[in-house]
Amino acid sequence: MRTIDDFTMPVEYLSPIDKFLRDASRDWANKESIPFRRGYDEDWEEHHTIEPAFKKLMGEMGFQRFFFPEEFGGLGFGHSNYAGVGGYRVCEEVSRADSAIGVAFAVLHWPLLLICKEPHVNKRLCAEFAPMFCDTTEPVFAANAMTEPQGGSDIENLDLLSGSTIQTTATLEGDEWVINGHKLWPTNSGGVSKLFGVVCTTKLGSNDPNDFAFIFVPTDLPGVTQGKPYQKAGMAADKNSDIWFENVRVPVWYRAHGPGDDFKYFKEMVAWGNLLSVAFCSGAMLNAYELLRDFCSEKTYRGRPLKENDDIAGVLADIARDIEATRIIGYQGARMLDRPDLYGDNWSDEIVTKMRSFKYFACDRAIDILDRAMNIMGPYGSDRVQDIEKHWRDVKIIQLWLGGKQLGQMEVARWFYDCETL
Ligand SMILES: Cc1cc2nc3c(=O)[nH]c(=O)nc-3n(C[C@H](O)[C@H](O)[C@H](O)COP(=O)(O)OP(=O)(O)OC[C@H]3O[C@@H](n4cnc5c(N)ncnc54)[C@H](O)[C@@H]3O)c2cc1C
Incomplete structure (x- = not known):
């Protein structure tokens, strides 16, 4: 049987510890979040059921130390050339369970990127703030x-x-x-x-x-x-x-x-925010594939599994195609952030623009495939027990931040077509 690992990965430029990152974050998703996520909506204010998942991922597994240099107790990704693909992998796996945990986790690193990442490490601020994140097994957030x-x-x-x-x-x-x-x-x-x-x-x-x-x-x-x-x-x-x-x-x-x-490196933050939004989308899309595959294999229509009907199979094929394309674009974007020597500085207008285009492409595709998944599943798609409607609500929200689709479009038009007033 095919699995989410059959979707294409750019194997020639994954991080050297990709297998560890995948196994650790997938194990976390399967054990710490997916079994409990149906209760998250009711827990939006207190976070009683959500908190243990954060504690495991960030504090106990230590992923909140991702960017800090090793000398301050961090994992040192800030001076590697695979922070992009490594971060993408973890955010994608986490978002397969819950893209809101994906964004909360990614955003804790967002301001830290400014002081922990080469070539602009601010050692004094790293030394000041690293103990808060690195000397504890409790989850610690930044915004x-x-x-x-x-x-x-x-x-x-x-x-x-x-x-x-x-x-x-x-x-x-x-x-x-x-x-x-x-x-x-x-x-x-x-x-x-x-x-x-x-x-x-x-x-x-x-x-x-x-x-x-x-x-x-x-x-x-x-x-x-x-x-x-x-x-x-x-x-x-x-x-x-x-x-x-x-x-x-x-x-x-x-x-x-x-x-x-500050201005220059803040543009880099915007580039990274857009790129990791692709990972939140592709994680949710991969889980939609899993849920849909099971549903269409088990549910029958005219005596055959749903997937064996031509009209359904055509839609399923388009969904798989869109997941392929989105994921490939996401990893390519991550690689572009990791190799400024090849693609230009993370804060360049070109990189910011291209990450924006990747983000709004991924959001469009994610919203579309979840909508089509809901159509295939009919009323079961709206049933909370099936988990698909959760991703459907979540991915729409991914589209709204960082200026929404409209600012993405304006910046892409401006850069590619030399617009002057948008
Ligand atoms: C779940 C979530 C998480 C968020 N996380 C953060 C965060 O971590 N940090 C943070 O600071 N903010 C965060 N935000 C806020 C988010 O980034 C903003 O809401 C978003 O950028 C839009 O800003 P706004 O709401 O002020 O709308 P406005 O800027 O007032 O925009 C209103 C509408 O006009 C459109 N528009 C804006 N500019 C243009 C333009 N030039 N051309 C055409 N249309 C345009 C927009 O797309 C939007 O549809 C988050 C929002 C959400 C929903």
Whole structure:
């Protein structure tokens, strides 16, 4: 019988420890998440059933140490040339069980990428924050606080707007940054994270990249207030909420890099966020394949298994084709991030654009195949016992973040067709 491992992998450029990453994260998915995921929706606020899965994956298996250099207790992926394909593999396997755990797990690494990854390791900040993540078996989260009430897409529209719409301010007072502002929607907000990376401006309205600041803020500091998590259509394992910063003071060296470089490397974060969104989609799609294969083998129509009917087989074939294509694109994107010597810097407009195109391609395909899976399964597709409707609700949400499909389209059109106003 075919399995998800029969979908194509770029075997010539997988990480040297791919088998370990696959086996460990698949074992986690099969034992720690899939048997319990049907209860996650009701647990969106408390996370009682979700928490053990995080603890195992992040704390006990130690995957929250992924990016930190070995000298600080990390796994050292930040200075390897397979952080992309390795990270993709883990996020795909995790998302096969639950793409919300996939995103919560990936986002803990998101701000850390800025300080842990070559060629821009900030050793002082690594030394400061590594113990929080590396010296414990408890799950520890971080968040990237970027989106604001007046619009998240404009803040991510870095090429055109260069941070000019950011309303969260960072003011230098002596040897401290004083931060004021209101963020909303960050993954791992709602009281989950111990550390925020906060997108700020040092001069309101400025489109000078030097005024874009990325500043780390431990969440227990005076002046940091978090709201309650929002209840969403799905993705219960990812908590999102409001965060208010009121005269929050941090040491001046909590700024990730400084004028110009924060902006530059934040683009890299956007590239990685888009690429790993492909992994969340392909993980959900692989599980949809498994669920659909079983359903269409067992359920009969006119005395034959569903899959033996031509019209159904045609749709199943298209679904397998789309999973093949999405996964190949995802691993190719991961490889492009791993080999800047061949494909250009992770923060280049070209790479950011191409990762955006991969993301919105994957979201379109994932939404489409889950919709078709639901059609094939009929009312069983809507039955929570079948697990497919969960992925159907979750993948739609993947499409909405990072500026949604529309910002993806605008950036792709801008880059490939030299548009000037989009
Ligand atoms: C589950 C989840 C997790 C998230 N995680 C994070 C996180 O970790 N950190 C964080 O900071 N934020 C996060 N977000 C927020 C998310 O990134 C934003 O919601 C998203 O970028 C859109 O911003 P907005 O909601 O302010 O909408 P707006 O920016 O106001 O956009 C509204 C609509 O206009 C469209 N649009 C915007 N710009 C253009 C354009 N130039 N051309 C055409 N159409 C355009 C958008 O696609 C959208 O449809 C998350 C959201 C969700 C749902």
